[in-house]
Amino acid sequence: MKTSIALMLLLSVAQAQNIKRDIPYAEPANARQNLDIFAPAGAKNLPVVFWIHGGGWQQGDKTDVKLKPQWFMDRGFVFVSINYRLLPEVDMGTLTRDVAKAFGWVNKHIAEYGGDPKRVLVGGHSAGAQLAAIICTDDRYLKAEGVSFDVLIGCVPVDGDTYDVPAIIETAETRLRVHHLPPRVNGHREKFGSTPEKHKDFSAVTHITKGKGIPPFLILHVAAHPDTTAQAQHLGAVLKEAGVSTKIFGAKDTSHVKLNNDLGLPDDPATKALSDFVSAALKK
Numbered sequence: 001m002k003t004s005i006a007l008m009l010l011l012s013v014a015q016a017q018n019i020k021r022d023i024p025y026a027e028p029a030n031a032r033q034n035l036d037i038f039a040p041a042g043a044k045n046l047p048v049v050f051w052i053h054g055g056g057w058q059q060g061d062k063t064d065v066k067l068k069p070q071w072f073m074d075r076g077f078v079f080v081s082i083n084y085r086l087l088p089e090v091d092m093g094t095l096t097r098d099v100a101k102a103f104g105w106v107n108k109h110i111a112e113y114g115g116d117p118k119r120v121l122v123g124g125h126s127a128g129a130q131l132a133a134i135i136c137t138d139d140r141y142l143k144a145e146g147v148s149f150d151v152l153i154g155c156v157p158v159d160g161d162t163y164d165v166p167a168i169i170e171t172a173e174t175r176l177r178v179h180h181l182p183p184r185v186n187g188h189r190e191k192f193g194s195t196p197e198k199h200k201d202f203s204a205v206t207h208i209t210k211g212k213g214i215p216p217f218l219i220l221h222v223a224a225h226p227d228t229t230a231q232a233q234h235l236g237a238v239l240k241e242a243g244v245s246t247k248i249f250g251a252k253d254t255s256h257v258k259l260n261n262d263l264g265l266p267d268d269p270a271t272k273a274l275s276d277f278v279s280a281a282l283k284k
Helices: 002-015 068-074 092-113 127-135 165-178 196-201 226-241 256-261 269-283
Strands: 017-024 034-040 046-052 078-082 115-125 152-158 217-222 246-251
Touching (some): 034 068, 034 092, 046 068, 046 127, 068 078, 078 092, 092 115, 115 127, 115 269, 127 152, 165 196, 165 226
Parallel strands (some): 046 078, 115 152, 152 217, 217 246
Antiparallel strands (some): 017 034
16 A cells, blocks of 8 residues: 555656756767756746756766755756766866856756746755856856846855865865875866966856846855865855855754755755745745
8 A cells, every 4th residue: 555655656746747858958969068957847937946066076967966856846946957077078167168058058948848047046066066156156157158147046055165266275285284194186276277367267256246246145064064164154255245145054963965965855954044045036
């Protein structure tokens, strides 16, 4: 009996959503230049979530979304999860432009899947948090795809440590030096291009100014992690100074991976913060 009920529930969920996978967003498309779309049945003109996976810019996949698609669909969103080319196949600039290109495709085509291209919430975890923050603060990337910040209703970076790349490089290298440990091979210094100018340019804090149309931010981080906490607080302070509506939430009794995986769970504190943020974003 329980098995039959579970099967009925699964069928009900499957019927209540429309999932399209591995849609290419570039021509000719690389195997990594594709995205998945999750839409409620009968979706029409719904707000959109644009989600960017983590993995240190070197690994990860758009399928690592756990509960998020269903949680957002239950709240009347179309959920998009993207892949992008990775280091070392491409450099950081090309990788970031892939993310922007995926966004440009969504802007042009998401109405065909029931989404509203003028109401997009951008989010991402870890490396995806840095990418979410940079495309929501450095408008050059979206402008290159013919999109303005006007379409953004919010940004939710989750436990990133590279909103200020020079700061994390200095922090990490100082920690190794004072403990007489060898330098890391292919650390943040190398990933972001080996020059101070590039490190600064890939930092969201560099591009935050008043009057740019930067969307509201919810910055989620692990409260017990000193690096992501410091980066979250720094990003939040710069945003607030520029007059951008910003919430910072430090999740307790969790970890870098668990914070992301638990988003969408009932009674999860970070999910409650996300729910409040989403509700406020939709009212604007």
